[in-house]
Amino acid sequence: METEGHHETTPLIAIDHITKRFPGVVALDDVCFDVVAGEFHAIVGENGAGKSTLMKVLAGVWPDFEGRLILRGEPRHFTGTRDAEAHGISIIHQELNLVEQLSVAANIFLGREQTSRLGFLQETAMTAAADALLRELECDISPTAQTGDLRIGDQQLVEIAKALSLEADILIMDEPTSALTESEVARLFRVIDRLQSRGVTILYISHKMEEVFQASNRITVLRDGKHVRTLNTVDTNPREITHLMVGREIENMAIGDDRTPGETLLKVESLSLPWTGHARQWRLRDISFELRRGEVLGVAGLMGAGRTELMECLFGTSVEPPLGTILLKGEAVDFHSPREARRAGIGLVTEDRKRLGLFSQMTVRENITICTLVESVTAGLVSMSRERAAANESMDLLGVKSAGIEAGITSLSGGNQQKCVIARWLRTNPDVLLLDDPTRGIDVGAKAEIYKVIDQLCHKGLGIMVTSSELPELITLCDRILVLCEGRLTGEFTRGEFTEQALMEAATRREVTVV
Ligand SMILES: Nc1ncnc2c1ncn2[C@@H]1O[C@H](COP(=O)(O)OP(=O)(O)OP(=O)(O)O)[C@@H](O)[C@H]1O
Ligand SMILES: [Mg+2]
DSSP, X not given: OOBOSOOSSOOSEEEEEEEEEETTEEEEEEEEEEEOTTOEEEEEOSTTSSHHHHHHHHTTSOOOOEEEEEETTEEEOOSSHHHHHHTTEEEEOSSOOOOTTSBHHHHHTTTOOOBOTTOOBOHHHHHHHHHHHHHHTTOOOOTTSBGGGSOHHHHHHHHHHHHHHTTOSEEEEESTTTTOOHHHHHHHHHHHHHHHHTTOEEEEEOSOHHHHHHHOSEEXXXXXXXXXXXXXXXXXXXXXXXXXXXXXXXXXXXOSTTOOOOSEEEEEEEEEEEOTTSTTOEEEEEEEEEEETTOEEEEEOOTTSSHHHHHHHHHTOXXXXXXXXXXXXXXXXXXXXXXXXXXXXEEEEOSOIIIIIOOTTSBHHHHHHGGGGGGGEETTEEOHHHHHHHHHHHHHHHTOOSSOTTSBGGGSOHHHHHHHHHHHHHHTOOSXXXXXXXXXXXXXXXXXXXXXXXXXXXXXTOXXXXXXXXXXXXXXXXXXXXXXXXXXXXXXXXXXXXXHHHHHHHHTOOOOOOO
């Protein structure tokens, strides 16, 4: 074991030769390192490196493992998450774990509903307690709102409130900021600061080097289930960490300079999306733009600006029918379902892969080929060999890591699941591909691969629209960037004009309402 930053005292957690096997996969291979009380310990590694699995072992999700988990000097073997929670360990999972039909307050206190002596649910007490926690997180989510109605970023904050309510002194966060905007991330870090000053130890998984270097005391790198190194943050740099993660250098990306956009594929005129019963009245208001062949068009904006809603209008899945005109290859279209959009040549990769993107009961192969099954049909029979070949080809193209195409999709790491969703839409050969935050939760190496795929598709003549919560990503990828603020188009920039500052300014350019 190679551990720098040695401490004399008993570590809070000693991970002692932990191995975790799944059928066909060694997810953790003899991992050893320590966590010191009160530190902010970042865990990094490529998709599938074993980060989530290790955290699940610590949090009692996987009671079955080899090796020892020593907590405050005592070997522990948690029987489940409740047991881990009783010992002060709380986890916020990468794929959110909320019950969408329940209220925010009910989710926060799920399984610990406060009951009065007569056994009645103390709904008011719960709502008030939830409200206090949410206020501590500086967010204005109503405790009585139905959780399923919240956007993914807000749902994540509900998960954090839930962990706070457990009064954990070890808080594990598995990519908590992957769906948050910059200001929400800043807010989260203020909350974490406050927790740390109370002595809470933070274990934090992230693919974002900036965050890791801004906040952590130490960094542990995992690769292929093995512990590579644990370093003091001040003694290292992002380049070294990336190198340790992938075992090679990542080339600097310079793509898109040689693109020459062709004819107009998509023309949107005065698109508006009503917001019935809401003070703002419009989710989207009066948006016009064009997308050309061979072009990557970015959509920037803060959470709630309308990025996802815009994509949903184009794909026929908006909550209400939009107003205005959408012309696809010169013809007015009005989709009422994703099927219609797909037939006309539009594909969408969603930000919320658990809810809309993945078929969790199915295999990797089925998830990749589900939209293109027809291609594999001869004389009414699905040709398994053709389907398998297709799935294998896609897996190679995007570098999907799994135990094979027949593995269940949920056995893959988060980033690899996302690659399967992208692979599926690439197989449908669309003219227009809508990518809603496609690299959310994807590691640096895989991101670079996906950028290359996007660029190649552009050269093949697709028109691509992409949203991202990371401005540098849009700046690398796009020929043009539209900026939304509160449902309105507040800026449009072409390559060469974009700077993070200019984009941020447009993204915060609120309408001044005259009362
Ligand atoms: N429930 C499971 N069943 C079978 N295999 C699993 C299961 N969970 C994880 N694995 C496998 O274990 C390995 C590690 O996965 P893990 O989810 O820990 O990766 P990760 O480092 O969190 O990746 P990411 O950055 O993509 O979230 C992967 O090969 C994955 O396919
Ligand atoms: Mg993970």
